Amino acid sequence: MYLGRVVGSVWATIKNASMTGCRMLVVQPLTPELRNTGKRLICTDSTGAGAGELVYWVRGKEASFPFHPAEPPVDTTVVGIVDELHVNRTPLAEVAAAIPVPVEVQAKAPAPVHRKGSRKVQAC
Amino acid sequence: MILARVVGTVVATRKDPRLEGKKLLILKPVSPDGQDENGYVVSVDTVGSGVGERVIAVSGSSARLAEGCKDTPVDNAIIGIVDEVHLD
Numbered sequence: 001m002y003l004g005r006v007v008g009s010v011w012a013t014i015k016n017a018s019m020t021g022c023r024m025l026v027v028q029p030l031t032p033e034l035r036n037t038g039k040r041l042i043c044t045d046s047t048g049a050g051a052g053e054l055v056y057w058v059r060g061k062e063a064s065f066p067f068h069p070a071e072p073p074v075d076t077t078v079v080g081i082v083d084e085l086h087v088n089r090t091p092l093a094e095v096a097a098a099i100p101v102p103v104e105v106q107a108k109a110p111a112p113v114h115r116k117g118s119r120k121v122q123a124c
Numbered sequence: 125m126i127l128a129r130v131v132g133t134v135v136a137t138r139k140d141p142r143l144e145g146k147k148l149l150i151l152k153p154v155s156p157d158g159q160d161e162n163g164y165v166v167s168v169d170t171v172g173s174g175v176g177e178r179v180i181a182v183s184g185s186s187a188r189l190a191e192g193c194k195d196t197p198v199d200n201a202i203i204g205i206v207d208e209v210h211l212d
Binding site: 038073 | 128156161172182185186190196204205206208209210
């Protein structure tokens with residue numbers, strides 16, 4: 001499941017018969033920090049989400065499950081409207097500071113161990 | 125599902141027998157504001173769309189749910205012809 005924001009809607013008169021009455025929304029995928037990520041896509045709506053709302057959506061065959069027992073040919077569906085979001089992530093700058101600066105390797109790599117019987121030497 | 129523009133057709137004589145009678149179209153993905161995006165896809169048409177039309181294409185196993193695509197080796201299908209896209 002992914003976060004997204006509803007940024008528009010799509011109309012289509014000619015469509016698969018099992019999709020009659022399905023709303024289709026343009027959704028912009030978001031990171032947990034609510035920054036845009038990836039291309040905008042078309043999702044069917046099973047929740048009644050509207051323009052500008054923060055939602056979560058599913059991808060894959062599971063996207064048709066909310067419409068059970070109908071099986072519309074959809075691969076992305078909005079399945080929930082987000083009320084609240086708590087994200088506790090270390091900011092990227094702190095992560096970068098925590099990574100030690102690589103030091104020059106002084107010890108040589110050990111010589112490869114010769115295993116007895118690993119290679120058969122045949123007499124000419 | 126993605127928005128795409130139909131830019132061509134594909135003809136294949138030797139193919140899986142379950143694809144016989146299916147119309148194959150070349151799609152160029154487009155953004156909701158009409159700009160072309162990278163790449164092309166070959167898609168099975170289930171709604172009778174034609175070259176130049178803006179369509180909705182579904183990918184993955186959901187494509188097999190499209191009309192007439194049950195149990196066929198298909199992973200991309202056109203399931204609607206777009207009338208209008210409204211961006212807020």
